[in-house]
Amino acid sequence: MVKFNVDGAQNVEVSRKIPCQKPLAEQLEIMERYTKVHRESAGLSKEIREINCLNVLYPALFREIEEQDKFIGRIDTLPIGFGCVTSLGGVGHYCVFHELRQFQAQLVEESRKERVKALYQYWLEHDLKTIYCRDVLTETTVGRFIDCDYPLIATARLSGMMLDYPKLLSLGIGGLKKLINGHLKEEPENNFYKAALKSLELFIKSAVHLQKMVLNKKEKVSDKRKEELDTIYNSLEKIKNDPPETFHQALQLFWLYAMLAGVINYGRLDDYLGTYLEKDLREGRLSEEEAYGYILSLWTMIENRRTTVNGRVIVGGRGRKNPKAADVFLRIALKVAKNCRYVEPQFTLRVDKNTSEDIWEGALDALEAGATYPTLYNDDVNIPAVKYGMRIDEKTAEQYVPFGCTEFVIQGQSTGTPNVCINILKLFTIFLNGGVDPVDGKVKNGPIKIKSLEEFHTFEALWDNFMELLDYYMDLSINAQMYSYKVMNDQVSFLFSSILTDDCIARGKALLDGGVRFLGGTNEIYGSINTSDALWAIKYLVFQKKKYTLAELHKAALANYEGYEELKKELWKCDKYGNDLETADTMANNLYEYIAKGVRDRGIKAGMQYFLIVISNNQLNTEWGRTTGASLDGRLKGQYMNPANNPQGGANISGPTAMLNSLAKFNPKYHAGSVQNIKFSPEFFRDNRKKILALFKTYFAKGGCHLMVTVVGRGTLEDAVLHPEKYPDLIVRVSGFSAVFVNLEADIQQELISRVLYD
């Protein structure tokens, strides 16, 4: 067994969580109760154990309603508890050890500290993630999330569940109970059904509890607020059993369920809430202003959960049941996004060539206001891509939804959690160094024999040997992914998620127990563009021009180019991906397809519906870059790596059309999401909206799958001077021409800043 630190951070955390509302003593009691129930339920089935534990957490962990909330359901998480994901609480029966220690540090009384210590000891043996890590981690090849010393990191989590809310809304809690009871009659011993029914009882118990909270708030408030609280109270009453009839009831039902399920992405809201909203507006039960208020309140409650890179809300696109009603929701949501400009929800607009001009305009309005949302997904490309990638029919593919950083799942029908990440560039630096990581001197090539650099007489020989190493790591990745499902399934059933995931009820099984219709997963890929640029530089300088030997280049990289500045420059000046050049773009595409197909094939072979790479964009490219040696694309040791499949910062020097042309060359059918960024200064965006819209549409028509558009606010340019790596794609208006900001001379940058700030 490998030693690993259970105390480390588990996730890329960007947002600061809102502290728990309960006093420390009460928090400790809840965690102790949870631990006690967990221990005492050890002999029971995992399903019953789970529901027993959930009954400790809920309704106890609900927070008071806030003044501005139009519906109820805020939840705290503790260092010990139950969850699906690392960005909110933890996974399965979890203990987040570093948070538990922080909790302990806040306590004054020694006796209480001792009580925490006992909990800590218990959970060392029982925390789901720790159990997983014990079996999966190795000395040098597979590390834990997020340990950047390793080329591959693995975790157990159930990210990105998008539940079948349409089913919840059409059946209501009562209807779901009836459905499950019907199955239970057929299989009276089925623990999943028994626990599922108890889960729905817990939902009702929570609704009753929340009604009491609402009543308590009714004193000393304005008449208007009293009315709002009455609405909430009545909606809770309704949804304990019946399907909702109004927008408010539907909103309250979906939200409360999502809270109990612990999911942090919300699916196609316009599709399943739009009909209620449209009906209320049409029949005069709701004014447009009130509707705006409800959606704003939803946005606020999503934001307040602070799930960092999640909180997806998807609108628009093909495959919606009632697109007209859905668009009513969509249009109001665009306004909310424009005005509130929160980091979450990650407001996602699916478009296709039939998207109406007014929706495009609404989207541009929000972007111009600096909302950074909506982020745009192209159905014309993604639906056929998903159909192929996930091996499903087109109707099903229409229900694709991005979660987290961009990974696709099929709403209500699939899992897609990315439980492994691979640093391709780190592997390439290890490969060129005979299997030894140049950063820490550790051997990381597993059983793969790596030839000495002198033995590579052709580029193809080098390529083939490197692919062997990638093959090995892709094998590790599928094993780690599959094992994460096994461990999670051994321990838990994710009851609330399972109830609303096809075909758990029909099969009488929890989702990872054979219940989910499409068992999918994703594999996050980092540094692949640096790697392909480095491969191109080698091919060009060593094998085509024969100007240097591979050993000479490697020696310079090992020295971090100290004393080899000229060579570093020459490497950097070699053709780079992102400039619409056949040379570098073809290399990038070859590497992409090798990895994407390799991962996909392994998933199919392992019995998954799909296992696809995602090329996403968070801060891991920077963090992992810190522990990655100098690379032959001219990148220094420790420097950030390229974001998603965008070019390395400063490498795309041919403007946005060239960059988008490069991006559109990757065939999207081999991946399950790839993030494309483009940034504009406010003046540029405002003055050129028509052309920018044409730019987006043309890029989409050429095969682009996604665009994340940022119109920067005040001060961003200053930050770009200090951290150019964060803004490789920021387009600004100079004067009579436009340019990528970070490529401008320092004095011109300063000139622009002075102008923008006085704008």
Place this chain on the structure above:
Amino acid sequence: MEQKLEVMEIQKFSVHDGEGIRTTVFLKGCPLRCPWCSNPESQSLKKQVMYTESKCIGCLKCTKACRYNAILAVEGRPVFYRNNCVGCKECARVCPAEAIRISGKTMTVDEIMESVLKDKDYYEATGGGITVSGGEPFTQFEGFLALLKACKEKGLNAAVETTGQVPRKHIAEAEPYIDSFLYDIKHMNAQVLKKTAEGILPEILGNLKYLAEINPDKITIRVPVIPGFNMKEEVINGIYDMALELKIKKVSLLPYHTLGKDKYARLGISYSMQEEKMLEKNDLIPFQRAGLARNLTVTVSE
């Protein structure tokens, strides 16, 4: 096509030089010497060293690399003897600090077309195309004409930015291949223009008149508005009156800016406009109004 051109830069996603999304090809060489020119490296046909002194680390590798005695070491710094320079780029290649860059690249018409055609979809979606600018693109007439013909063959909309100071027969020969002219008029007084910018007004106006007689709608008059030179009511109004006379409807005013200032130092020449402040779009509103009052379509660029 093997016809070669000296190119200063190819700028994609150009949205300010004509309709739609365009690619602007900047060709080297210009007969004028406007002191406010923001692309002074476009004036000479030759490849030119651009040296940024603040980036120089004084390693003097460039002096050793130069085989033409164009760079000598003086007190630990490189000094450039630009007349000796042949534009071989060796100095730029060896410079570890990227303090030296060579402006100018020899490209065939085919190479230019290959680059320009990559964005054809964007042109088609927006009514854009290619803009050939300079310098003065007519300076390299044969290659320029070959480029225009290649564009026509590919169905690309071609705009040309010109000073108008070019032989009439060249204008006449190229005109059928050009969809729109961005035609610079900087002053209406021949002496002032000659003295300030080495411009020959009769030739410029003669060519403009010639083009306007063929089709005035293809022409947009461009006026760089320069304080102390032409930023005067009578000058701008004079340009407007001339436009009306020639039935040209579109005038574009460009506010003076200093963003090309540093390039002068890099080229080893002095910038004679140093004292003037940059103009804002708003500074030109009164001039714009005067044009609008004459029923001209007057725009102010940023």
